[in-house]
Amino acid sequence: MANIVITGANRGIGLALVKNYVAGGDRVHALCRNPDQAAELKQIATTSAGQLTLHPIDMADGQSIDAVAQILGDTPVDVLLNVAGIIGGRIDSLANTTFTEDDFADWRNAFEVMTIGPFRLTQALLPNLLAAKGKVMTVSTQIAASTWDRGGMYAYGATKAAVNRLMLSLAIDLKAKGVCVATIHPGYVQTDMGGPNAEITPQESAAGIKNVVDKLTLETSGSFFKWNGELHPW
Ligand SMILES: NC(=O)c1ccc[n+]([C@@H]2O[C@H](COP(=O)([O-])OP(=O)(O)OC[C@H]3O[C@@H](n4cnc5c(N)ncnc54)[C@H](OP(=O)(O)O)[C@@H]3O)[C@@H](O)[C@H]2O)c1
Numbered sequence: 442m443a444n445i446v447i448t449g450a451n452r453g454i455g456l457a458l459v460k461n462y463v464a465g466g467d468r469v470h471a472l473c474r475n476p477d478q479a480a481e482l483k484q485i486a487t488t489s490a491g492q493l494t495l496h497p498i499d500m501a502d503g504q505s506i507d508a509v510a511q512i513l514g515d516t517p518v519d520v521l522l523n524v525a526g527i528i529g530g531r532i533d534s535l536a537n538t539t540f541t542e543d544d545f546a547d548w549r550n551a552f553e554v555m556t557i558g559p560f561r562l563t564q565a566l567l568p569n570l571l572a573a574k575g576k577v578m579t580v581s582t583q584i585a586a587s588t589w590d591r592g593g594m595y596a597y598g599a600t601k602a603a604v605n606r607l608m609l610s611l612a613i614d615l616k617a618k619g620v621c622v623a624t625i626h627p628g629y630v631q632t633d634m635g636g637p638n639a640e641i642t643p644q645e646s647a648a649g650i651k652n653v654v655d656k657l658t659l660e661t662s663g664s665f666f667k668w669n670g671e672l673h674p675w
Contacts, residue, residue, distance in 0.1 A: 444573065446509075446566065448472045448500060449525030451479040453632035455524050457647035459485065460465075463492050465651075469617075472498040472509060472525075500525045500558030510565035517573035519568050520654055523559035524580045525553060528634065529596035533672075536592075548596040554632055555600040560607055563622075574619035578654050579608050581624040588674045591620055605665055605675065612663030621662040623626065625650055628668040641668075658660065 445462045449455035450471035463485060469492060471482050476495035486493045496512055499505045528549025530544050559579050563570070570577065583589055585601035605624050612622035624662050627650060629640040649668035656670070665675045 443520060443522045444470065446470045446472065446513070446515055446518050446523065446567075447522045447526060448498060448562065449537055450480055450495075450660075451475070453634060454627050454630055454643050455522075455651070456481060456525040456644050457643035458524065458650060459493065461644070461647045461651050463489050467492070467519075469493045470509075471486055471495050472512065474499050498562075500562070501553035506558065506565050507560045509562070510569075512565065515572065516569055517575070518569035519573045521566055521570060521575065521576045521577045522580070522650070523562065523577070523652070525558070526580065526634070527554050528569065528594070529555070529600060532594045532597070534593045535595075537658055540595075540644065544596075548599075550605070551596040551600045552655045553629075554601045556607060559604055560611075563611060567620075569617055570615075570620050576621040576657050577608070577611070577623070578656055578657070579604055579622075579624045580607050580650070581608075581665075582626050583626045583673065585624075585626075586665070586673060586675045593626075609663045616659055619646045619659065621657045621659055623653075623662060623664050623666060624656055625653055625668060626673050 445467050447458050450459050451473035459469050459471050498509050512546045512674050530547035563577050564661050583603045585605045586603045609622045630646045631639040645670050653666045665673045667673045
């Protein structure tokens with residue numbers, strides 16, 4: 442039974458990952474902003490015989506990230522899944538609009554949630570990851586890649602491109618310690634973020650992500666994957 446830590450666990454891809462790992466018999470620590478309001482997670486927790494616990498986290502709040510590390514104590518962490526994400530502001534093109542201070546405040550928050558937050562959580566849980574020789578998988582997006590040929594979505598694309606580079610650096614730095622680090626495009630997924638017309642279900646995405654995590658090794662650490670296991674050009 443592996444110990445799995447998942448952010449953004451209350452809905453979308455994160456919730457599907459929780460269900461997948463619980464069904465596989467693993468011990469899941471589900472992190473979300475408001476555990477009291479996470480009805481589906483609470484339901485799973487009551488029926489999964491101690492396999493699932495809920496803890497509060499706000500990825501933009503370093504103190505709440507450190508508090509999770511306190512709660513986990515010396516529990517070895519086999520897999521940390523950084524899933525929480527937001528679009529981070531308007532998706533418009535500069536050709537059609539002007540960005541304001543409010544937009545820039547949204548951008549800074551997007552960096553906290555999707556770039557600095559995953560780093561801080563990895564740092565806070567590093568002793569736990571080292572104890573397990575664990576794996577860190579951060580959910581990114583195809584929009585992070587230089588091969589994505591559309592404009593707009595400035596905050597989202599920039600924060601995800603940044604976290605890709607950041608996770609590659611961590612993969613290099615932690616390789617000798619036995620910790621694998623990688624990023625993944627989860628597909629275009631039917632969630633609140635992806636919308637109902639997206640290409641795959643959260644369950645399909647989660648199954649693909651879990652498969653990639655299972656197969657991740659120190660040799661492939663640092664890669665940017667697609668949810669189907671292929672390498673994503675970057
Ligand atoms: N859906 C897609 O097609 C798609 C494509 C490419 C990449 N992705 C990436 O996949 C990941 C999951 O996306 P999704 O589609 O599942 O999105 P979603 O359904 O909108 O869920 C987003 C999750 O992130 C959490 N979150 C947002 N801000 C947070 C914060 N400050 N602290 C902690 N948690 C926070 C949300 O919690 P609350 O309920 O509290 O807001 C929610 O659990 C994201 O990183 C996204 O960028 C998605």
